[in-house]
Amino acid sequence: MSTPVIKANNLTKIYKLFAEEIYAVNNIDLEIRCGEFVSLMGPSGSGKTTLLDLMGCLDSVSCGRLEVLGNEVSCARENDLVKYRRGIISFIFQEFLLIPSLTALENVELSLHFSRMTKERKHSLEIMERVGLGHRINHLPKQLSGGERQRVAIARALAVSPQLLLADEPTGNLDTKSAQEIFSIFKKLNEEDGLTIIVATHNPKLGLQASRTIFLQDGKIISKEKSSLFLEMI
Ligand SMILES: Nc1ncnc2c1ncn2[C@@H]1O[C@H](COP(=O)(O)OP(=O)(O)OP(=O)(O)O)[C@@H](O)[C@H]1O
Ligand SMILES: [Mg+2]
Numbered sequence: 001m002s003t004p005v006i007k008a009n010n011l012t013k014i015y016k017l018f019a020e021e022i023y024a025v026n027n028i029d030l031e032i033r034c035g036e037f038v039s040l041m042g043p044s045g046s047g048k049t050t051l052l053d054l055m056g057c058l059d060s061v062s063c064g065r066l067e068v069l070g071n072e073v074s075c076a077r078e079n080d081l082v083k084y085r086r087g088i089i090s091f092i093f094q095e096f097l098l099i100p101s102l103t104a105l106e107n108v109e110l111s112l113h114f115s116r117m118t119k120e121r122k123h124s125l126e127i128m129e130r131v132g133l134g135h136r137i138n139h140l141p142k143q144l145s146g147g148e149r150q151r152v153a154i155a156r157a158l159a160v161s162p163q164l165l166l167a168d169e170p171t172g173n174l175d176t177k178s179a180q181e182i183f184s185i186f187k188k189l190n191e192e193d194g195l196t197i198i199v200a201t202h203n204p205k206l207g208l209q210a211s212r213t214i215f216l217q218d219g220k221i222i223s224k225e226k227s228s229l230f231l232e233m234i
Contacts, residue, residue: 003070005164005196006032006055010064013050013219024050026219027064032198037190039207040200042216042230048200049168051216055198056166057085069163087115089164090157094172096149098141104128104152105137111156119159127155131185147178154185165189167199171206183209204231 013025025047032038032055040048053059054066060081061074071084090111098107108124128137131151141149150170157165167186171179183206189195190211201207215227222230 002034004031004067005034005036005069006030006198007067008055008064009066011051011054011061011066012063013047013054013059014062023219025054028219028221030214030221032196034196035190035194036212037186037197037210038199039210039213040198040216041202041204041207041213041227042222044202046216047219048216050219052166052168052198052200056089056091056164057081058091087117087160088162089166090160090162092150092153092157092165092167092170094169096141096146096153096173098149098152098156100141103138103140104133104144104148104155107141107152108155108159111159115160117160124155124159127158128152130158131155132181145178146174147181150174150178150182151185154182158189163196165195165197167197169200169202171201171203179203179206 008028008030011025011028012023015022015024040051042048054061055068057068057073060076060078064074066074068084069088073081073084099110102110105124105128108128112119128134131154133148133151133155136144136148171182174182186197186199187209190197199210207213215222215230
């Protein structure tokens with residue numbers, strides 16, 4: 001059996017907003033193993049982003065236990081979480097978050113700088129080739145299509161050779177064809193490199209291409225039977 005990348009027991013995240021307490025992630029037990037490609041699905045507000053943020057060490061845990069890549073992170077404060085994610089966990093978001101004044105290749109190389117890594121240019125060029133953008137390295141983001149911009153964001157995420165890739169609605173701003181291309185890249189990275197990928201999506205056609213889908217509702221993982229009801233509704 002491969003080692004767990006994520007191990008959560010009674011994992012809970014409570015947001016306090018004025019007098020209200022919101023249980024965004026509510027008492028979740030979950031294990032994700034090395035080399036899995038997992039999708040998170042569920043209605044808006046069900047806790048997908050919150051769970052991704054906890055697993056990516058972007059946000060602190062309120063109660064329960066969470067191990068990420070063998071590190072117990074449940075007790076870490078927000079400021080201390082960076083050491084568990086920098087250069088180890090990479091993120092892709094719905095908004096591509098590229099620097100407009102830098103070329104595609106420079107955007108990719110910038111992530112190495114932020115992670116305090118030095119790698120030869122060849123490394124970034126190879127990754128650009130892998131995501132099908134070898135011919136677009138000197139383009140600025142505004143000269144690229146949405147799908148190409150998201151592929152630059154994937155290349156940027158891969159530049160640090162992460163152990164875990166998390167993506168939050170990565171195809172939310174894309175047309176059907178570009179969205180499928182992004183998922184095909186995820187599939188390839190998972191199958192060929194064994195990269196562990198967790199992706200939140202509203203799109204069942206894409207989400208069900210992962211090797212496992214976890215359905216959330218009101219901050220909880222819902223059962224297999226309930227998930228099929230959910231799928232019938234969408
Ligand atoms: N920073 C915050 N402060 C207060 N409440 C929050 C905060 N972030 C999220 N929430 C609440 O937590 C719950 C879960 O939100 P979350 O963003 O994780 O859902 P989601 O499944 O990602 O939704 P969507 O599909 O719309 O992206 C929601 O009720 C949301 O309003
Ligand atoms: Mg979300």
